Amino acid sequence: MRDRLPALVKDAALTALVAAALGLFIVGFKTRDAGQGLFFDYQLVDLAVAVATIFFGRLGLQLASLGLKWPSFALGAALGVIGAAPLELPSTFLHWFVVIAGVLIILRTIWPWANAALATARHSQRGRAFGQRGAKWFGAILLAAAVLMPFTSFADQKTMDLAVLILTYVMLGWGLNIVVGLAGLLDLGYVAFYAVGAYSYALLSTQYGLNFWMVLPLAGMFAAAFGLVLGFPVLRLRGDYLAIVTMGFGEIIRLVLLNWVDLSNGPAGIGGIPGPTLFGAVFAETAPAGKQTFAEMVGIPFTSNQRLIYLYYIILLLALVTNFFTQRVRRLPVGRAWEALREDETACKALGINPTNTKLTAFAVGAMFAGFAGSFFAAKQRFISPESFTFIESAIILSIVVLGGMGSQIGVVLAAVLLIGLPEWFRDLGAYRMIVFGLAMVLIMVFRPRGLIAHREPSVRLHPARAGP
Amino acid sequence: MTDGTTAPLIEVEHLTMRFGGLVAVDDVSFAGRPREITAIIGPNGAGKTTVFNCITGFYKPTVGRLTLRGEPDYLLERMLGHEVGQKAKVARTFQNIRLFPGMTVLENLLVAQHNKLMRASGMSVFGLLGLKRYRAAEAAAIDKARQWLERIGLVADADRPAGELPYGAQRRLEIARAMCTDPRLLCLDEPAAGLNPRESSELNELLVSIRDLDGVGVLLIEHDMSVVMRISDHVVVLDYGRKIAEGAPQAMQNDPAVIRAYLGTAEDDADA
Numbered sequence: 001m002r003d004r005l006p007a008l009v010k011d012a013a014l015t016a017l018v019a020a021a022l023g024l025f026i027v028g029f030k031t032r033d034a035g036q037g038l039f040f041d042y043q044l045v046d047l048a049v050a051v052a053t054i055f056f057g058r059l060g061l062q063l064a065s066l067g068l069k070w071p072s073f074a075l076g077a078a079l080g081v082i083g084a085a086p087l088e089l090p091s092t093f094l095h096w097f098v099v100i101a102g103v104l105i106i107l108r109t110i111w112p113w114a115n116a117a118l119a120t121a122r123h124s125q126r127g128r129a130f131g132q133r134g135a136k137w138f139g140a141i142l143l144a145a146a147v148l149m150p151f152t153s154f155a156d157q158k159t160m161d162l163a164v165l166i167l168t169y170v171m172l173g174w175g176l177n178i179v180v181g182l183a184g185l186l187d188l189g190y191v192a193f194y195a196v197g198a199y200s201y202a203l204l205s206t207q208y209g210l211n212f213w214m215v216l217p218l219a220g221m222f223a224a225a226f227g228l229v230l231g232f233p234v235l236r237l238r239g240d241y242l243a244i245v246t247m248g249f250g251e252i253i254r255l256v257l258l259n260w261v262d263l264s265n266g267p268a269g270i271g272g273i274p275g276p277t278l279f280g281a282v283f284a285e286t287a288p289a290g291k292q293t294f295a296e297m298v299g300i301p302f303t304s305n306q307r308l309i310y311l312y313y314i315i316l317l318l319a320l321v322t323n324f325f326t327q328r329v330r331r332l333p334v335g336r337a338w339e340a341l342r343e344d345e346t347a348c349k350a351l352g353i354n355p356t357n358t359k360l361t362a363f364a365v366g367a368m369f370a371g372f373a374g375s376f377f378a379a380k381q382r383f384i385s386p387e388s389f390t391f392i393e394s395a396i397i398l399s400i401v402v403l404g405g406m407g408s409q410i411g412v413v414l415a416a417v418l419l420i421g422l423p424e425w426f427r428d429l430g431a432y433r434m435i436v437f438g439l440a441m442v443l444i445m446v447f448r449p450r451g452l453i454a455h456r457e458p459s460v461r462l463h464p465a466r467a468g469p
Numbered sequence: 470m471t472d473g474t475t476a477p478l479i480e481v482e483h484l485t486m487r488f489g490g491l492v493a494v495d496d497v498s499f500a501g502r503p504r505e506i507t508a509i510i511g512p513n514g515a516g517k518t519t520v521f522n523c524i525t526g527f528y529k530p531t532v533g534r535l536t537l538r539g540e541p542d543y544l545l546e547r548m549l550g551h552e553v554g555q556k557a558k559v560a561r562t563f564q565n566i567r568l569f570p571g572m573t574v575l576e577n578l579l580v581a582q583h584n585k586l587m588r589a590s591g592m593s594v595f596g597l598l599g600l601k602r603y604r605a606a607e608a609a610a611i612d613k614a615r616q617w618l619e620r621i622g623l624v625a626d627a628d629r630p631a632g633e634l635p636y637g638a639q640r641r642l643e644i645a646r647a648m649c650t651d652p653r654l655l656c657l658d659e660p661a662a663g664l665n666p667r668e669s670s671e672l673n674e675l676l677v678s679i680r681d682l683d684g685v686g687v688l689l690i691e692h693d694m695s696v697v698m699r700i701s702d703h704v705v706v707l708d709y710g711r712k713i714a715e716g717a718p719q720a721m722q723n724d725p726a727v728i729r730a731y732l733g734t735a736e737d738d739a740d741a
Contacts, residue, residue, distance in 0.1 A: 333582075336572075336576060339571075340583075346567060347567040348580075349551045352553075352560075353551060353554075353555075353583050354551045354555070458572075458575070458576060460573075460611070461575070462618075462628055
């Protein structure tokens with residue numbers, strides 16, 4: 001250890017030097033508009049703390065990778081404590097930065113041990129049974145928490161808003177999971193179907209006065225039809241080619257919405273979309289003529305939260321329908337054919353499976369759920385414009401599926417909470433939150449390259465007894 | 470068994486396949502009979518796999534007719550890739566194993582019964598509703614899969630991912646998967662490649678039982694001459710895309726043209 005120390009320090013110093021050189025311009029200066037012109041603010045303390053953290057962080061990681069558990073653990077713990085200490089640092093982010101560095105070192109130290117322990121657990125009979133029961137319980141608890149959430153003390157306006165947003169992405173993730181996770185078709189234009197659903201509801205409700213529950217199935221059908229129309233010519237493409245074409249299709253839909261002003265009102269969007277009703281009752285303070293509000297119907301005083309809670313339950317229901325459908329269809333011949341197609345298309349053909357039809361069903365079904373989610377989105381926002389359906393939406397949904405672990409249902413939930421929830425919760429960090437977001441993604445890719453939940457549960461077992469305890 | 474009296478199951482007539490200027494298969498004709506194993510042998514690059522790819526719908530032949538006899542007859546060269554398996558009931562395995570590695574052994578065998586199960590599930594509608602009709606069909610499919618797993622000795626591994634199995638087991642599973650499609654003609658592309666002698670003799674037994682018990686016609690590409698000599702009823706020899714000989718296995722062993730193709734002549738010993 002002693003003879004290695006100079007080399008380690010040299011390596012860490014070099015890393016810190018690189019960080020200092022890069023950070024000098026990115027962190028070291030900040031321009032400030034002071035009325036008469038731009039001035040520099042120097043943030044040298046930030047820079048110094050960051051560089052020092054990187055120095056010790058690198059040292060800790062190196063120690064950990066050499067198997068020197070205690071020194072690296074101590075270093076990690078020290079960084080964690082320093083970061084959490086009430087020092088006078090220029091920004092909260094620096095505290096976080098130091099703490100995260102400490103946590104990373106500790107994680108790196110215990111990683112080999114934890115990994116080995118997990119591997120033994122996974123391969124033992126009891127460990128497997130425990131894992132399966134655990135997954136079942138975890139799902140049940142998550143579901144119960146989701147159902148009861150609006151009645152807990154957490155349920156303020158902000159949290160409910162965020163919960164509705166996360167659930168929308170969970171639903172979209174589950175829908176895309178059918179296309180990407182099960183059928184293995186890389187679809188970068190998923191948002192197109194979401195847009196079709198949203199505009200279906202927006203137009204049918206504002207032009208023809210149809211209500212949400214009537215339009216919902218129609219929107220799903222329209223989106224599925226679009227899926228078929230798009231899928232037919234492009235599904236003979238494989239892999240990257242398919243991804244590029246679907247991406248193009250997503251953009252085409254957005255551009256059509258932007259430019260076909262007669263239909264979609266162009267960039268100005270469509271406003272005044274009615275919210276969803278419950279047996280004809282509206283969620284508003286005063287009902288339009290001939291209708292009654294939910295509060296009047298039930299006989300309770302009106303609060304603005306009622307509408308949000310109703311929306312929450314609608315999206316929860318829609319998401320659960322998506323999930324139930326996927327779980328069910330996985331055990332059907334068509335679901336197995338989707339997975340087989342993902343594994344080996346040539347072999348599928350040799351077994352007499354029609355690859356085009358099978359892919360088309362996956363594409364259409366995935367599109368249908370995006371259509372449902374889209375009409376919910378329009379009903380929630382009450383205003384939609386092409387701006388809500390940019391490529392970045394497709395990218396986020398795809399990230400949720402990939403990070404969650406392709407094909408894993410619970411993984412999608414975790415990834416949605418992480419990807420949508422984290423940036424919202426860390427809003428206090430300002431622009432730095434995108435660094436945390438990026439860091440989270442990098443960490444997942446490094447430590448779980450096949451997604452958070454990479455385990456695949458067989459759709460059917462010949463020996464079900466072994467799955468039990 | 471090669472008395473030549475049974476009507477052929479598959480007739481290959483004047484099959485030619487060109488890839489640009491390269492003639493991979495040149496005017497090859499032969500027939501395979503039901504309840505017989507027809508071996509196609511020949512040196513590397515003789516065009517054996519190309520013949521297979523034409524029969525199983527992966528290639529469209531440049532010239533030639535491929536007829537699967539039955540009620541009705543199927544002209545294989547006119548069918549789409551997957552229809553050859555779905556309608557004409559021709560199943561195949563691949564030279565480099567193509568299982569669904571992430572799916573379990575049992576799931577592999579259920580995917581093979583896709584078309585039957587799909588009808589039973591009423592294009593998924595009955596299945597989604599969980600109707601009894603579909604559940605009975607699925608139970609029957611699982612039962613069939615179990616029977617095949619017993620025949621290939623993989624019952625205990627049924628719930629493992631197929632990609633985790635040892636090589637020899639994967640070979641057997643691929644054959645069982647092809648058989649689960651209820652084929653009339655089974656095309657095996659080098660099933661004994663990479664097997665040890667014990668596995669190879671197990672494979673022989675399996676293929677003989679497929680011929681005698683299941684009554685399926687088998688086309689077999691094989692390099693392992695011990696397999697070819699022991700189990701095949703009829704041998705077709707290809708070299709440079711042409712058929713150079715055809716007949717009973719013992720006759721082929723002594724055929725001068727075959728010996729020349731495999732061992733080369735004095736002037737032509739570069740291509741063994």
